[in-house]
Amino acid sequence: MKKLLSVFLLLALLLSAVPAGAEGVVNVYNWEDYIDPAAITLFEQETGIDVNYMCFTTVEDMIVQVEANPGAFDVCFPSDYIIERMIANDMLAEIDYANVPNAVQTIDYLRKPDYDPDEKYSVPYMWGTVGILYNKTMIPDPEKSWATLWNTEYQNQVFMLDSIRDSMGITLKSLGFSMNTHEIPAIMQAKQKLIDQKQSGVVKAYQVDETKDKMVAGEAALALMWSGDAMYAIDLNEDLDYFVPVEGSNVWVDGAVIPKTAKNKENAEKFINFLCRPDVAKMNCEYICYSSPNQGAIDLMGEEYTGNHVQNPDLELLEKCEFFHDIEPSFLSIYEAMWMEVKNAK
Numbered sequence: 001m002k003k004l005l006s007v008f009l010l011l012a013l014l015l016s017a018v019p020a021g022a023e024g025v026v027n028v029y030n031w032e033d034y035i036d037p038a039a040i041t042l043f044e045q046e047t048g049i050d051v052n053y054m055c056f057t058t059v060e061d062m063i064v065q066v067e068a069n070p071g072a073f074d075v076c077f078p079s080d081y082i083i084e085r086m087i088a089n090d091m092l093a094e095i096d097y098a099n100v101p102n103a104v105q106t107i108d109y110l111r112k113p114d115y116d117p118d119e120k121y122s123v124p125y126m127w128g129t130v131g132i133l134y135n136k137t138m139i140p141d142p143e144k145s146w147a148t149l150w151n152t153e154y155q156n157q158v159f160m161l162d163s164i165r166d167s168m169g170i171t172l173k174s175l176g177f178s179m180n181t182h183e184i185p186a187i188m189q190a191k192q193k194l195i196d197q198k199q200s201g202v203v204k205a206y207q208v209d210e211t212k213d214k215m216v217a218g219e220a221a222l223a224l225m226w227s228g229d230a231m232y233a234i235d236l237n238e239d240l241d242y243f244v245p246v247e248g249s250n251v252w253v254d255g256a257v258i259p260k261t262a263k264n265k266e267n268a269e270k271f272i273n274f275l276c277r278p279d280v281a282k283m284n285c286e287y288i289c290y291s292s293p294n295q296g297a298i299d300l301m302g303e304e305y306t307g308n309h310v311q312n313p314d315l316e317l318l319e320k321c322e323f324f325h326d327i328e329p330s331f332l333s334i335y336e337a338m339w340m341e342v343k344n345a346k
Helices: 002-017 037-047 059-068 080-088 101-105 146-150 164-174 184-200 211-216 227-236 265-275 278-288 295-301 329-344
Strands: 025-031 050-056 123-135 158-161 203-207 222-226 240-243 251-256
Touching (some): 025 059, 025 265, 037 265, 050 059, 059 080, 101 265, 101 278, 123 146, 123 211, 123 227, 123 278, 146 164, 146 222, 164 184, 164 222, 222 227, 227 240, 251 265, 278 295
Parallel strands (some): 158 203
Antiparallel strands (some): 123 251
8 A cells, every 4th residue: 555655646747846847748850059948948948849959061961851850850941942932842831820920020021022022931030131241350341342351451261151142143143243143144144254263272171060160260251151250250350240241141030930741730829929029039039149039039139239230231232132933943053054164173
């Protein structure tokens, strides 16, 4: 009898340790280091839902895994053009906004975006721009143009992004074309301009994640960079600053979506709603350093955020920027071939 009572006591203690309203799990698939860990802990404490947090390196990897593993993921965070592809391929569930009331906090600029014009399938999570990070001690007053990256005064002083869409995109923009063009002559012009840049000697390297730390260390004067990485670098080195060139650039959004095969859709919607809560959106914005799509979070952050030109660029300049659109695989191969010519140029 004593053993039986002990078992009942142990069960009672275990049950009392489970938060009220505990409702299973939500399987989250996100970029590495793209959420404040404290936010995950807070969500679990408040809801009793366990967060199974998994990471991907590229959005291309993400979409492959979602297709190959139906039911494995409840919430994913693809970029805008991948959201567009997933919608076209009927991979996403419509979001029940009755369960995501905090989505009303989305700023007007990101309402009804090109990639999800009816706002059925995605809620913006973070956004930013592509621009130029520069060292003020080396270039006190740079020309606010993409031409700066081609200026032969800066021999071996320019880091370019090892990214087809970004490096080709800003080059197309510098030539007056859309970053989403399907015009072969325009893409060939961009390819040749990038080859000329490389052969002129200004390009120090093509790289991605390591660039921000190299700029902090003063290893180059200029870098093509995403705004969040630029903010990270500026926080560590006051000699650095960032601008979006006057010709315009790419403005991107990473959004929260729910795969059609998700096993825990209601929990996914609870998680998205939680991320849209102003205090939580503020936590994540301050942790990640990208721009917040959440008006309530912006209000909480105040002038420190609104006065920051890296995170809060001028709306007039944003009007010159474009979202990337998905490029069908048959045409993407043309971009890839052109990019290989750039990388292999001597």
